[in-house]
Amino acid sequence: MENNVNAHEIHPDGLLRLTLFEGQARAFLIESTHLVERARSIHHLSRTATAALGRTLTLTSVLGAMLKGENESVTVRVEGDGPAGLMLAVGKPDGTVKGFVSHPFEDVPRRGEKLDVGGLVGHTGTLTVIKDLRLKDPYIGQVPLVSGEIGEDFAMYFTSSEQTPSLVSVGVLVADEVVSAGGLVIQLMPGASESCIASIENSAGMFMDISKTMRDYHLEGACEQLLTHLEPVVLDRLPVCYRCGCSREKVEDMLMTLGEKELGDMIKEQNGAQVDCHFCNTVRRFSADDLNNLILRLKREGQTNV
Numbered sequence: 105m106e107n108n109v110n111a112h113e114i115h116p117d118g119l120l121r122l123t124l125f126e127g128q129a130r131a132f133l134i135e136s137t138h139l140v141e142r143a144r145s146i147h148h149l150s151r152t153a154t155a156a157l158g159r160t161l162t163l164t165s166v167l168g169a170m171l172k173g174e175n176e177s178v179t180v181r182v183e184g185d186g187p188a189g190l191m192l193a194v195g196k197p198d199g200t201v202k203g204f205v206s207h208p209f210e211d212v213p214r215r216g217e218k219l220d221v222g223g224l225v226g227h228t229g230t231l232t233v234i235k236d237l238r239l240k241d242p243y244i245g246q247v248p249l250v251s252g253e254i255g256e257d258f259a260m261y262f263t264s265s266e267q268t269p270s271l272v273s274v275g276v277l278v279a280d281e282v283v284s285a286g287g288l289v290i291q292l293m294p295g296a297s298e299s300c301i302a303s304i305e306n307s308a309g310m311f312m313d314i315s316k317t318m319r320d321y322h323l324e325g326a327c328e329q330l331l332t333h334l335e336p337v338v339l340d341r342l343p344v345c346y347r348c349g350c351s352r353e354k355v356e357d358m359l360m361t362l363g364e365k366e367l368g369d370m371i372k373e374q375n376g377a378q379v380d381c382h383f384c385n386t387v388r389r390f391s392a393d394d395l396n397n398l399i400l401r402l403k404r405e406g407q408t409n410v
């Protein structure tokens with residue numbers, strides 16, 4: 105434990121935003137070890153589920169960092185036909201991310217040395233990206249799963265749904281706890297030269313073991329190891345972390361949207377209410393008195409509105 109605390113202080117999670125070859129490509133390099141470990145411990149994830157949700161959270165964090173407006177958010181749904189069920193993750197431009205998987209304890213046997221993420225997620229299904237850009241309608245992009253291994257599925261999403269040719273590498277190294285996690289997304293900008301494209305394609309092999317690279321070198325070191333020959337310029341470094349952001353007040357607001365009658369029924373039928381947050385596993389109980397207070401507030405607000 106002590107080692108972990110020290111590691112967290114010395115190597116906090118983070119995301120580097122970069123340009124390559126004088127802006128012909130852009131890159132996002134993320135170290136997500138602690139945020140994936142947080143998800144593992146909140147949800148008591150099996151090893152393969154840690155890798156599956158961890159990869160999804162890592163890349164959702166990158167999608168969040170691609171957003172521009174403060175109040176925007178991105179939701180990723182991975183729905184495969186494997187035992188994991190639905191995986192869902194939400195990312196924001198401030199680098200926070202949260203998520204859950206329907207069946208966190210499910211596991212599948214390893215495939216050789218590797219955790220069989222595709223086996224847990226399923227090889228058939230969909231990856232859906234919903235961006236709430238604070239416009240009238242959200243942007244929704246969906247692609248069929250390529251393999252359920254997550255990295256390939258996101259690459260397909262970027263390339264086919266956003267029409268941005270992208271190289272994606274993501275990985276989680278997990279023992280009893282998460283040892284390391286990270287990801288790299290490189291996207292070609294319109295007009296990228298043949299030599300730029302070739303240099304990036306030729307480097308793909310170096311990016312394969314991103315979780316081991318993060319374990320050995322951490323974020324800034326990994327940047328040097330992996331990207332030096334691609335003329336990188338670091339634009340900024342964003343802290344990233346797992347954060348739910350729910351609160352009793354927010355749940356009260358949600359309950360009030362149900363209206364007086366529904367709240368009255370809850371008091372009669374269950375003598376209160378219990379609301380579970382899927383993202384942080386917090387259970388909140390509301391007594392009959394609590395609900396009566398919410399009804400009073402609704403009545404008061406109804407009067408001021410008239």
Ligand SMILES: [Zn+2]
Binds near residue numbers: 348349350384385
């Ligand atoms: Zn929560």
